[in-house]
Amino acid sequence: MSRLEIKGLHVSVITEEGSKEILRGVDLVINSGETHAIMGPNGSGKSTLAYSFAGHPKYTITAGTVTLDGADVLDMTVDERAKAGLFLAMQYPVEVPGVSVSNFLRTAVTAIRGEAPKVRTWVGEVKEAMTQLSMDPAFSERNVNEGFSGGEKKRHEILQMELLKPKIAILDETDSGLDVDALRIVSEGVNRVKANQDLGIMLITHYTRILRYIKPDFVHVFAGGRIVEEGGPELATKLEENGYAEYATA
Amino acid sequence: MSLDTLTNYMTPTGREEPWRFTPMNRLAGLHDPAVELRDRVSLEPLDIPSGVSLTIEASDIFPPLSDTEDQIIIRVRESASKLLLLTIDANAEINEPVFLKREVLDLSPEVSRVRIDAGVNSHATIVIENSGDGVIAEEVEINLASGSNIKFVTLQEWSSRAVHVARHHAIIGKDASFTSYVITVGGSLVRILPTVEYKGPGSSAELFGLYFATDGQHFEHRVHVDHKVPGAKSRVNYKGALNGDSARTVWIGDVFIKATAQGTDTYELNRNLLLSHGARADSVPNLEIETGDIVGAGHASTTGRFDDEQLFYLMSRGIPAEQARRLVIRGFFAEIVSKLDIEPIEVRVMERIDGELSEVKS
Ligand SMILES: Nc1ncnc2c1ncn2[C@@H]1O[C@H](COP(=O)(O)OP(=O)(O)OP(=O)(O)O)[C@@H](O)[C@H]1O
Ligand SMILES: [Mg+2]
Numbered sequence: 001m002s003r004l005e006i007k008g009l010h011v012s013v014i015t016e017e018g019s020k021e022i023l024r025g026v027d028l029v030i031n032s033g034e035t036h037a038i039m040g041p042n043g044s045g046k047s048t049l050a051y052s053f054a055g056h057p058k059y060t061i062t063a064g065t066v067t068l069d070g071a072d073v074l075d076m077t078v079d080e081r082a083k084a085g086l087f088l089a090m091q092y093p094v095e096v097p098g099v100s101v102s103n104f105l106r107t108a109v110t111a112i113r114g115e116a117p118k119v120r121t122w123v124g125e126v127k128e129a130m131t132q133l134s135m136d137p138a139f140s141e142r143n144v145n146e147g148f149s150g151g152e153k154k155r156h157e158i159l160q161m162e163l164l165k166p167k168i169a170i171l172d173e174t175d176s177g178l179d180v181d182a183l184r185i186v187s188e189g190v191n192r193v194k195a196n197q198d199l200g201i202m203l204i205t206h207y208t209r210i211l212r213y214i215k216p217d218f219v220h221v222f223a224g225g226r227i228v229e230e231g232g233p234e235l236a237t238k239l240e241e242n243g244y245a246e247y248a249t250a
Numbered sequence: 251m252s253l254d255t256l257t258n259y260m261t262p263t264g265r266e267e268p269w270r271f272t273p274m275n276r277l278a279g280l281h282d283p284a285v286e287l288r289d290r291v292s293l294e295p296l297d298i299p300s301g302v303s304l305t306i307e308a309s310d311i312f313p314p315l316s317d318t319e320d321q322i323i324i325r326v327r328e329s330a331s332k333l334l335l336l337t338i339d340a341n342a343e344i345n346e347p348v349f350l351k352r353e354v355l356d357l358s359p360e361v362s363r364v365r366i367d368a369g370v371n372s373h374a375t376i377v378i379e380n381s382g383d384g385v386i387a388e389e390v391e392i393n394l395a396s397g398s399n400i401k402f403v404t405l406q407e408w409s410s411r412a413v414h415v416a417r418h419h420a421i422i423g424k425d426a427s428f429t430s431y432v433i434t435v436g437g438s439l440v441r442i443l444p445t446v447e448y449k450g451p452g453s454s455a456e457l458f459g460l461y462f463a464t465d466g467q468h469f470e471h472r473v474h475v476d477h478k479v480p481g482a483k484s485r486v487n488y489k490g491a492l493n494g495d496s497a498r499t500v501w502i503g504d505v506f507i508k509a510t511a512q513g514t515d516t517y518e519l520n521r522n523l524l525l526s527h528g529a530r531a532d533s534v535p536n537l538e539i540e541t542g543d544i545v546g547a548g549h550a551s552t553t554g555r556f557d558d559e560q561l562f563y564l565m566s567r568g569i570p571a572e573q574a575r576r577l578v579i580r581g582f583f584a585e586i587v588s589k590l591d592i593e594p595i596e597v598r599v600m601e602r603i604d605g606e607l608s609e610v611k612s
Contacts, residue, residue, distance in 0.1 A: 098581025
């Protein structure tokens with residue numbers, strides 16, 4: 001059992017005009033096995049929340065705490081957070097020229113597991129994970145995210161999640177840019193990891209269609225840098241019909 | 251040097267265009283006629299395969315094959331009484347690289363004149379390895395007979411006290427291919443002039459370079475490609491990284507397409523990665539085209555800082571900062587290093603860079 005606890009989180013970014021507050025007091029608890037959907041208008045701060053957990057240097061935490069099983073996440077370096085069991089599937093995965101997917105995956109898995117994977121089983125492990133996500137094994141030899149299509153980048157994020165086996169995963173619009181089949185394939189990947197290791201999920205999305213595959217236990221409405229409403233899966237349907245107009249002044 | 255030439259010799263001051271980036275006071279007198287240059291042959295072969303011969307010749311029997319205005323190279327021509335001649339027989343297919351090594355230098359200035367003659371349709375790889383201390387002015391002329399295919403690799407893995415000024419001039423015959431790798435990862439001041447001229451159609455040159463400068467190092471590469479004959483091709487790709495506030499690099503890429511060079515195909519590229527705020531990389535691509543009848547001509551030059559987004563992405567997958575940095579730098583150089591195809595050198599160069607990266611300041 002793992003537990004990610006966010007309390008009173010305030011986050012700012014440095015802009016040319018000075019510091020700008022984006023998150024204004026976020027409270028959220030995610031336990032192993034739970035799926036929390038986060039929905040909210042563009043620019044409301046969802047990615048900021050995701051990046052803040054992962055420790056992106058662009059964001060400054062001005063108040064609040066984030067703990068994973070009691071350990072202070074905000075005090076950890078970016079790689080320590082990953083080793084502690086946090087995983088962020090990014091909305092815009094980064095290209096790393098000259099670094100092959102296979103080298104990247106092996107290096108990451110070695111860092112997270114604390115030892116190099118056995119050569120004999122490793123190749124098979126990667127191949128199987130790729131096949132399950134309908135990724136051509138030729139991707140192994142390509143450079144990380146370089147020239148990948150939008151959907152291929154998202155599959156590659158989930159591939160990493162399958163291999164790194166986190167405790168808590170934040171999926172930032174993993175469904176955006178996926179075709180109908182890819183959405184199902186990627187969702188199945190997420191559900192596999194969830195079933196295998198009781199993953200806790202924070203799923204940021206604009207659409208309910210992914211929620212048909214990955215069933216949320218909770219839906220949170222995010223607006224103006226805060227969670228403004230919480231409910232069950234029925235809340236997602238309501239949002240899809242009515243939009244966020246009623247939260248506009250929140 | 252005779253008195254006669256002494257009077258004609260113009261000591262560069264550093265204000266001249268070709269010298270304006272070079273810290274003249276760090277040349278250890280290589281440009282100064284008052285400083286005598288030791289005259290000997292310092293390169294040693296590792297192994298000479300059959301089909302290749304290495305001889306020491308009297309310099310005046312082998313006059314230079316090309317023109318130069320570089321004052322230090324003019325001094326080399328005038329001071330060297332011997333020439334190291336490497337000959338590759340016509341039609342020879344030499345599969346293993348021919349290594350020439352220079353290790354026993356000290357900090358007294360000296361000269362070196364080398365010539366490589368590649369026979370008709372010959373294939374070979376030649377590697378010159380420079381390490382340790384040294385203050386040396388050098389000219390290497392590489393003469394590629396028609397249909398020959400030569401890979402020419404020079405490694406500057408000098409100590410941080412060494413000074414090395416060199417011209418590598420390739421004369422490329424009809425249907426001959428010249429590929430060069432200039433790898434500069436050590437030295438106090440290294441100034442290399444990789445220059446190319448073509449003798450016939452179907453000739454091609456691929457000039458690759460990799461440099462990594464740290465505090466106190468000045469690495470300068472001045473590429474010059476002269477397209478005078480029709481139907482020749484050139485590709486230039488130099489990549490450099492700078493680590494340390496007083497690291498300096500200069501890259502000049504002169505490509506001239508003369509009116510007689512119809513059907514030329516050329517592209518040159520230089521990318522620099524600044525790992526420290528004070529580091530400075532000058533990059534000056536210069537493409538001059540006198541005929542409209544070409545296949546293609548282009549150039550690109552970028553100088554940028556380390557990409558923190560790449561670092562964040564790798565670290566968010568559990569990879570520690572230092573290792574992530576190394577991965578990104580290795581990735582940056584990969585397109586050059588992986589083409590080299592001489593594994594022990596690839597490994598050695600990347601390990602040296604890895605080691606010096608541990609001292610990254612941002
Ligand atoms: N450097 C910056 N300068 C000014 N504003 C910034 C900066 N960085 C982020 N912001 C602002 O922070 C707000 C939150 O951005 P964030 O990416 O978290 O939104 P989001 O909810 O993920 O939106 P989307 O649904 O479009 O992905 C946006 O209004 C954005 O413009
Ligand atoms: Mg977003």
